[in-house]
Amino acid sequence: MSQHALHEGWVLRAVPGPQVPPEIADRAVPATVPGCVHTDLLAADLIADPYLDDNETRLAWIGRTDWVYETTFAWQPGDDDRVDLVCAGLDTVATVTLNGTEVGRTExxxxxxxxxxxPLLHPGANTLTVRFxxxxxxxxxxxxxLGDRPNAYPEPFHFIRKVACNFGWDWGPTVVTAGIWQEIGLHAWSTARLATVRPLVTVDGDTGTVELHVEVERAAETPVTLRATVAGATGEVTVPAxxxxxxxxxxxxxxxRWWPRGYGEQALHQLDVTLCAADGRTLDAWSRRVGFRSVRLDTAPDAHGSAFVLHVNDVPVFVxxxxxxxxxxxxxxxxxxxxxxxxxQAADANINLLRIWGGGRYESDDFYELADEAGLLVQQDFLFACAAYPEExxxxxxxxxxxxEQVTRLxxxxxxxxxxxxNENIWGWHDWDWQxxxxxxxxxRGYYLELLPAIVGELDPSRPYWPGSPWSGSEDLHPNDPAHGTMHIWDVWNDDDYTKYREYVPRFVAEFGYQAPPTYATLRRSISDEPLAHDSPGMAHHQKAIDGDLKLQRGLDAHLPVPADFDDWHYLTQLNQARAIQLGVEHxxxxxxxxxxxxxWQLNDCWPVTSWAAxxxxxxxxxxxxxxxRAYADRLLTVQPRDGGLAVVAVNETGEAWRGPATVTRLTLTGEPRAKTSVELDVPAYSSVVLxxxxxxxxxxxxxxxxxxAEAGDxxxxxxxxxxxxxxxDWPAADLDASVEPGDSGQRVRVTARSVLRDLALFPDRLDPSAQVDQALVTLLPGESVSxxxxxxxxxxxxxxxxxxxxxCVNDIREGAR
Structure with missing residues (x-):
């Protein structure tokens, strides 16, 4: 068995067409594999960066052009029974030709x-061509x-099995890619190979089980032996001819056991699988690290509707x-x-789960391996989003x-x-005028309620399947019913003030978000507008949400002082995003x-844009x-409206009880106490207490x-x-003392408040794009300090x-520049 990567010597050409610019027509462009047309053209300095200003709009021709990749490689035949061309990922509609003979088509x-x-390989030079x-x-x-079907955007992404957001989204550019986007190479083998290896790892009490399901592809009908080892356990079985x-x-x-972050360690065990011939020769091998843990989803009816609780190792996890x-x-x-x-960045923000959204892609092996190591749970959408998908x-x-393939791989x-x-397709069918x-x-519907659950039930019964996000557990219920299953809350961003989050007590919120522009350094790198303004051309192009600026303004009008300039607007819109989501999460x-x-919604962005990202x-x-x-801290103290008054809620997401004194004081903005009470906190592990x-x-x-x-002890x-x-x-003018000292890990900026300072923040990236700060949005009372x-x-x-x-800080808006 041998592997021969084919990643070198590729060139790229556009198939002639009226949309192809003359400087690119008939041009052989060096190509990087894995890669794509856009990055190859960019590396050759043949296109402008699509992420800058409005360059994206002038590059739409790329997605409407056919492209040809070609390489020549040397080959010397051996005594292997088979040689396969293995294409891990082709984007998307490809015809593969070797030495002038078509070997396959993909879509x-x-x-x-x-x-x-x-049979198509010959000694010496061979030519491989992939046309997209x-x-x-x-x-x-x-x-x-088939007839058009409704979707959220005027693009045909639901009629091709390709990354949907390549066609543009309300946070993403329209860059319809093509290319050999994953590894490609030759695999020579004899007798038999491991076609698929699918370990189902479970644990029950003190017993862990790895049920190893293997498919063998054969070049010869002879007995072969399958051997496996994990965590000191070994086994083998003969696969008869x-x-x-x-x-x-x-x-x-x-x-x-393997635990999510915050609940225990991430124990991983090497699982090694080998396939051997009758004479003992190793024919093929496969290895992964696995973790012993149980997972189940509790959706039982209760007094509030029906639950949606993820249990890992029989511990209910607040996601x-x-x-x-x-x-x-x-x-x-x-x-x-x-x-x-x-x-x-996710773990440092106390996040314990990443949901891979259905308009993107199944992520790389690196992604899931890193999640295993970090203890970050993964919810994986099948790749359908915001559209009616044909089932023909x-x-x-x-x-x-x-x-x-993907269930087996993961x-x-x-x-x-x-x-x-x-993502949102069942909801769309109900509420978005699709019918x-x-x-x-x-x-x-047949995918979500029939085909996919059958595949998961057959190939991965160790994990739960949920038909949609949102979904309430039954076709008899509205799919976005807050009392059942999962829900998405988007009326807040689209139509209402963020305080409306408090009107919902959902069982599980799978999406909710609020927008803000990116950091200043990111804006200045990607947008050349002079002057920079919230509605300047580059800013407008990098705001993809419908009426996004108007919605940002509505949020400012409801809560914050009127910005005097772009600097104020930038700070206040970012602050409003942070407050909206913190209010929602704490509620x-x-x-x-x-x-x-x-x-x-959401951790990250795919380009520089005004969006919901953190x-x-x-x-x-x-x-x-x-x-x-702060809002996702394991121990959270929060003040909440309750029953016409106010309550302090202490939430304890640790395995130990949270006990100790707490005080609640009503103060004036100048720090004078008006009323005070003391309480003793006694919050059991993984629970909350309302006071x-x-x-x-x-x-x-x-x-x-x-x-x-409200403060809790020390x-x-x-x-x-x-x-x-x-x-x-009635904010007083921002009055403070600030000093800067060098430190071992950077510069230490110490601020002492002489007046209340509301949501004090440092934005050092305005001075140097490499600069970062360890904390932000700190409110100080008179006499308090922060570093x-x-x-x-x-x-x-x-x-x-x-x-x-x-x-x-907020109270320098009224004061103007200090």
Whole structure:
């Protein structure tokens, strides 16, 4: 057995057509494999960067062009029985030719392909050609053949098995890619090979089980032996001549368990599988790390409707989740190191679950391996989003093959805990005026409620399947019913103020989000507008949401002072995003255990854009990230409206009881106490306690000049409640002392408040794009201090670090520049 990668020597050509620019027609462009047309043209300096300004609009011709990749490679035949061309990922409508002979055609980006090419290879130079037909032409032809179906955008993404958001989204660019986007190479083998290996890993009490399902592809009908080892357990089974499947069960006593982050360690065990010939020769081998853990989904009826609770190792887990989209529109840019950085950002924000959204892609092996290591749970959508999908051929067969391949590929990963049938399509069928234009045509129901659950039930019964996000557990219920299953909350962003989150007590929120622009350094890199304004041309192009700017303005008008300039607008819109999501998360967490999960939209961006992300398209943390870290803390103290008054809610997401003194004080903005109470917290592990506040605390004398401060002992837990909106509060002028000192890990900016300082934040990326700060959005009372640590590639100017627009708080808006 041998592998021969075919990643070198590729060139790329556009097939002639009237849309192809003359400087690219008939030009051979060096191609990177794995890669795609856009990044190859960009590397050759033949196109402008589609992420900058409005360049994207001038590059639409790429998706409507046919492209040819070609390479020549040397080959010397051996004594192998078979030589296969293995294509891990082709994007998307491809014709593969070797030495002038067509070996196969593909039309699914989400599958791999294998072709027997041994008879076509000859000694010396061989030529491999892959032609990619326009994804648009393919999709539009199937749309015209089958009849159009509704979707969220005027693009035909639901008529091709390709990354849907390539066709543009309300946060993403329209960059319809083509190319050899995953590994490609030759695989020479003899007698037999491991076609698929599917370990189902379970644990019950003190017994761990690996049920190993193997498919064997044969070049010879002779007996072969399958051997496996894991965690000290070994086993083997003979696969008789003529047989192509085998099951081998390994039992492990008292296995060290794998836990989600925050609940225990992430114990991983090497599983090694070998296939041997009758004479003992190793024919093929496969290995992965697996984890022993149980997972189940509790959806039992109760007094509030029906539950949606994820149990790992029989412990109910409150999901502190976030949605994941492709981290770049061009996947060859997403390295393991880049994924590891995102995972650190997620874990550092106290997130414990990533939901891979159904308009993107099944992620790389690196993604799931890193999730296993980090203890980040993964909810995996099948790839359907925001559209009515045809169930006719060739789509049904493609989707079945795709689902079987991906379920088999991902079965080994302990981080994967839930399969989901689609994103918003069942909801769309109910509420988005689809039924009349569909006129009885297929829309995907058969996938979500029949085909996919059957495949998961057959291939991966160790994990739960849920037909959609949102979904309420039954076709007899509205799919977005907050009392049952999962729900999405988008009326807040689209139509209402974010305080409306408090009107919902859902069982599980799988999507809710609020927008803000990216960091200033990201804006300045990607947009050349002068002057930069919220509605300048580049800013407008990088705002893809319908009426996005108007919705941002509505949010500002409801809560915050009027911005005097772009710097104010940038700070306040980012602050409003952070406050909206913090309010939502704290409200939902305060209703534990009725609500047992929140998945914020979204962690990341795929390019520089105004969006719902906590980490922008250049990988920089927005203020939302810091608010999430606070709202998702294992121990949360929060003030919440309850029964016409106010209550302090203590939420304990740890395995130990939270006990200790807490105080709640009503203060003036100048720090003078008006009323105070003390309580003893006693919050059991994995639970919450609601402590109603007496009326003298909950009712201010002067709403515009007072606040509540709740503090829990020496744990540094603090919660604030303001009785009026910022735009109504009589903020004093921001009065502070600030100093900058060098430190071992960067510059230390110490701020001491002489007045109340509301949501104090540092934005050092305005001075250096490499600069980061350790915390943000800190409210100080008079006399209090905070230290910020700023890290950058070079020391930053102390005066600039401590003045507007780098150092900001809400009450300097009224004051103007200090």
């Amino acid at each position: 699914n980006q989400h599958r791999g392909y294998r072709f027997d090419v041994g 037909d326009s994804a648009y032409r393919y999709a539009e032809a199937h749309r015209d053949r 003529g047989e192509r499947t085998a099951v081998l069960t390994l039992t492990v006593r008292d296995p060290e 502190k989740g976030i949605n994941w989209i492709p981290d770049d529109a061009f996947p060859n840019r997403v390295t393991r190191d880049r994924l590891a950085q995102r995972f650190r 051929e060739p789509f049904r067969s493609e989707i079945e093959a795709e689902a079987r 079965a080994a990963h302990p981080s994967l805990v839930l399969w989901t049938g689609n 009349e234009p569909l006129a009885g045509r297929t829309w995907g 939902f967490r305060s209703h534990r255990p009725v609500c047992m999960g929140t998945i914020v 980490v922008d398209g250049d990988g920089r943390r927005k203020p939302l990230w810091y608010a999430l870290r 109603p506040l007496p009326a003298e605390l909950a009712r201010p004398d002067e709403a515009r000049r007072e606040l509540l401060v 744990t540094a837990e603090r919660a604030l409640w303001f009785f009026a909106e910022d735009r109504e509060i 910020f640590t700023v890290r950058a590639d070079r020391p930053l100017d102390p005066t600039a670090l401590t003045t507007r627009p780098v150092l900001r």
